[in-house]
Amino acid sequence: MTVALDGFDVKILRTLQENAALTNQELGExxxxxxxxxxxxxxxxxxxGVIRCTRVSLDPxxxxxxxxxxxxxxxxxxxRENARRFREMVTAMPEVQEAHTLTGDVDYMLKVVVKDLKALSRIINDELLPHxxxxxxxxxxxxxxxxxDNLLPLS
Known part of the structure; x- marks a missing residue:
């Protein structure tokens, strides 16, 4: 469902995307x-539900x-059962930053962030492949x- 936004709403969203730490006073100014x-x-x-949450962007x-x-x-x-079990596993993994269901040859695409190749190997060989x-x-x-930057294109 698309939410109706006026020009001020778009300006608020655009500004908050760039700096969510602004106070209401600073944002208003x-x-x-x-x-x-x-x-x-x-x-x-x-x-x-337009603003889902406020986060801090960390440098990996x-x-x-x-x-x-x-x-x-x-x-x-x-x-449905396989998809449900897989979804539960992936959402519980803190290393998975994003998980998308896709069309085409691959069913899911995961963005995984880890400290080194050994950690990536552990996720693939010990968690994903044995599932x-x-x-x-x-x-x-x-x-x-x-x-x-994960900034949405706002018109």
Missing amino acids: HIGLSASQISRRRQRLEQE DALGLAVIAYVGVTLGAHS EAVQHVRSSIAMETLKD
């Missing part, structure tokens, strides 16, 4: 609304998480990150 107007709009955007390298891998997973048998629903796993390691 930037956009041209009072802090109370910002507060009401922000609360409405949260209640309507600074935390010793040097390997980013994209792991394609193909299930052996496609059933009863998994038939095939294929990984690609990111050599360099060119863009990682």
